[in-house]
Amino acid sequence: MYDHQTRSLWSHITGEALQGPLKGKQLTLLSSVPQIAWKTWQQNYPDTQVLSVPTAGGTLEGLSRDTYADYHASQRTGVSGTEYTDNRLPNKSLVIGVQLQAKAGNTQFRAYPITHFTETAVINDTLGDVPLLIFHDKMSFATTVFKRVAEDRSLTFKHETDYFARDNSGTEWNLITGEATSGKYNRTRLERVPAVNIYWFAWARYYPQTTIYGQ
């Protein structure tokens, strides 16, 4: 990416300026839902505004096909011909990439291969010293990551149905919004954590220090 003001070049993976007047500056990473089916997002955020692009014939909010479908189905790794050498996972493995600032100071990186989500949609993990909840729906590719902490207590979650889970206090939680829907912590909201759905080769190239869940 480049910015119009200084024409510095920025990595859209790390958010760091790599060349130009702003070299070394770091954009703040924000939390989002990196992928979700439209109907699921709309159910949970009915007041959402939807990006709409003007065209000659009206406006477009979506397209019916993925212009990169062939790329995703291939073994190609980007368009630059770069070779990738971190063989801990196959290059085109899809992972959920999570990064967190640990209390000790160092940022922690972990990749969660989506193959771990075939049996369950929920993983309870701890990264650095932070208890984490990773949700991934294998059908819709919906991905959300939260700190599994409410009122300073660490909770353990078990998937129920769809995008709902129950913790060890009996509280039921919506894993799209991160809000408790009943029980002891009703209406409490979990803190969302930055996450990306990304190919292993890219994640490992930018963050070679990453650990891999399950390895």
Next chain:
Amino acid sequence: MKNYMPILILLLATISCATAEEQQDYSNDEIRTLLPYDAIPAITDPQFVPASAAKLEADAPVIGVNLNDESHAYSLYLLNGHEIVNDVVGGLNIATTW
């Protein structure tokens, strides 16, 4: 908060390609030029419609952003042609990138 640059939301980056750089500016370094600036036009003045008016399939993949109780959705397939949306959500200047 430093407001002279947008905050970046690092979102789905399953495609590691096609950022726009000009080779003549940085020909001695490791950044390789594949496309000229703006060959993939970023959205700088995004327009929105309410959810009820959005023409999207139920299973269409979107990026969802919810900040300070304001939420925006962006179709991934639409973002294939733009890659960056310069936006304001919940009072924050953000770049949604894909």
